[in-house]
Amino acid sequence: MKDKIESFIHKILWEIEADENLKKRIAQDLRTQIMEASQNRDLDEVLSNMGSPSEIAHEFMASMQDNNIEDLKGLITAPNKNYLVNRYFIEYRSKINIFGLPLVHIKYSTRLSRSWKPGIARGIVAIGNIASGIIAIGGISIGIIAIGGISGGVLAIGGLAAGLMAAGGISAGFYAVGGIAIGFFTIGGASLGYHSIYGANGARAWNFIIKSFSDLFGIK
């Protein structure tokens, strides 16, 4: 029971951008409230009635913004509920939802904050430190179309990209294009595939790999 409560609170705090002291305050109050409410009711029912951790976190953020909580003063500046921004963090969640996901969700936080954690964006169009959606753009992105430092999807473009069609510095996919490309149809500086097109350096790299394996396993 205690683990379930702590896990639930942890998920809420994960999405709250605030000073650590304020987070402790919120955790204390939520913990006692959940324990109190579950005295005479099933814990799952209590948690379900409270709403999802994401909804609770969003409500806290909006209300703290309305109330000018001291620890947040100067951090949050935007008054609109679906748009939260401070020195370290920005979140925008469109009011239009499709299949339970916001049409656009942007969640990004900078590493300047004392308690940095990546902004996780989930939406039809998702942009964030970590993004997942139909179109995902982020440091780490997963989606039908994924663009990012590390990306995975049907069409993945990024420094490190993996997917059905992948393009990137290092890419792996059925169709792969990149500095180093691995897959079935591949084009790259160094390219490894059933059908490959590679440049001069790539040819050299490929020959080096083949030679290394041959030497390793004693194949002539």
Next chain:
Amino acid sequence: MGETSIQLKKGVIEILILKLLSREKMYGYQLLQELDIKTGGIFKMKEGTLYPVLYRLEDNAFISSLWEEGDKNMEKRPVPRKYYKITPDGIIELEKLVKSLRDMIRGINLILEEEI
């Protein structure tokens, strides 16, 4: 609930909390229930709305908080509770707010009930 209604409620929630706490100390969950029941569901609130109001009142020294252990004889699983209670400054603030609200309501009524 419409946005207008939400904004109107936000204006008076502080008064209601201070008034309830002027009668007795209460913990968060108790306040949520009292507000819901005593207002016939009009002020049914979520924790995400209530606690930030309590934090602001506490930061302004209108209320203070204290921890108390649950009663082992009365409860199945005694839980420690964080009680909120009104301070002398809070009582003065409550009086000011109630007076302002009454003046405002009187002014509003003068327009709303005006015979043309």
